[in-house]
Amino acid sequence: MANVFSRNNIKIIGSGNPTILFAHGFGTDQSTWRHLIDHYKDNYRVILFDNVGAGKSDIREYDPAKYSSLLGYVSDLLEIGTELDLRNAIYVGHSVSGMVGLLASIQEPYFFSKLILIGASPRYLNDKDYFGGFDQKDLDQLYNAMQTNYQEWVNGFAPAAMGNSHRPELGLEFALTLMDLRPDIAMSASRGIFQSDHRKDLKKINKPCLIIQATDDIAVPIQVGKYLNENISGSALINVRAKGHFPQMSSPSEVMDAIDSFLNQ
Numbered sequence: 001m002a003n004v005f006s007r008n009n010i011k012i013i014g015s016g017n018p019t020i021l022f023a024h025g026f027g028t029d030q031s032t033w034r035h036l037i038d039h040y041k042d043n044y045r046v047i048l049f050d051n052v053g054a055g056k057s058d059i060r061e062y063d064p065a066k067y068s069s070l071l072g073y074v075s076d077l078l079e080i081g082t083e084l085d086l087r088n089a090i091y092v093g094h095s096v097s098g099m100v101g102l103l104a105s106i107q108e109p110y111f112f113s114k115l116i117l118i119g120a121s122p123r124y125l126n127d128k129d130y131f132g133g134f135d136q137k138d139l140d141q142l143y144n145a146m147q148t149n150y151q152e153w154v155n156g157f158a159p160a161a162m163g164n165s166h167r168p169e170l171g172l173e174f175a176l177t178l179m180d181l182r183p184d185i186a187m188s189a190s191r192g193i194f195q196s197d198h199r200k201d202l203k204k205i206n207k208p209c210l211i212i213q214a215t216d217d218i219a220v221p222i223q224v225g226k227y228l229n230e231n232i233s234g235s236a237l238i239n240v241r242a243k244g245h246f247p248q249m250s251s252p253s254e255v256m257d258a259i260d261s262f263l264n265q
Helices: 030-040 070-083 096-107 136-148 150-162 168-180 183-194 199-204 222-231 252-263
Strands: 011-013 019-023 045-048 089-094 112-118 209-215 236-243
Touching (some): 019 030, 019 096, 030 045, 030 252, 070 183, 089 096, 096 199, 150 168, 199 222, 209 222, 209 252
Parallel strands (some): 019 045, 089 112
Antiparallel strands (some): 011 045
8 A cells, every 4th residue: 555645646845834735626636736836835835636546646546436436535635634744724625625625624623724615516416406507417428428438528528627718728738637537537536526415514614614616617607606605604705707617727816816815814
């Protein structure tokens, strides 16, 4: 079994206080945060890592049973927190890692003092009195497209998720990290994410929490950001003008402004 550092390709930058930990979402790796690192490294200890299966993580540690749900990633995050002796760190989680961080903070409340969620969702499927953005038939079509021709699916999904069609280089960047994922891992991870439902866990959060919501996000509609805000006690919602599911890549200054405003309160 690999140690935690090599398993998740952990990088530590700077030696400031407090610690700020960045956790990437599906189809990306820690490079998704590169625009933010310079802004925070002088005043914080910045921690970056790759989820197992992504980036330069130890692919030998991938277990389809473990990572069939978000709980496998929660387990890894808790091990990272223990290994680094986290105390009152600031957690920044994009997409699925938003929920992963929330679940980890319930189990180990002392790890994180503040939670920042970017494009996070507690449930992607529509339900009675809940709009997550997808019907089951939509997701079944997505899984079928991934399985039929993964590269073709990537070429269509990446620019759509990124948005910002006037900047095609952004969609290409996401496509490249998606292509670095083994198709079987991408399929397993996407099912674990899109079929998840953690709405009941939101009431258990009792830490300051910032929800950053972009516009025209095909994965997380604005109604989801409002739902999180309404169901996480004391949370704050900032709607940034950035478009697409990856505002930390397409409009990093807006994301940093939102984070700084929250941290300076």
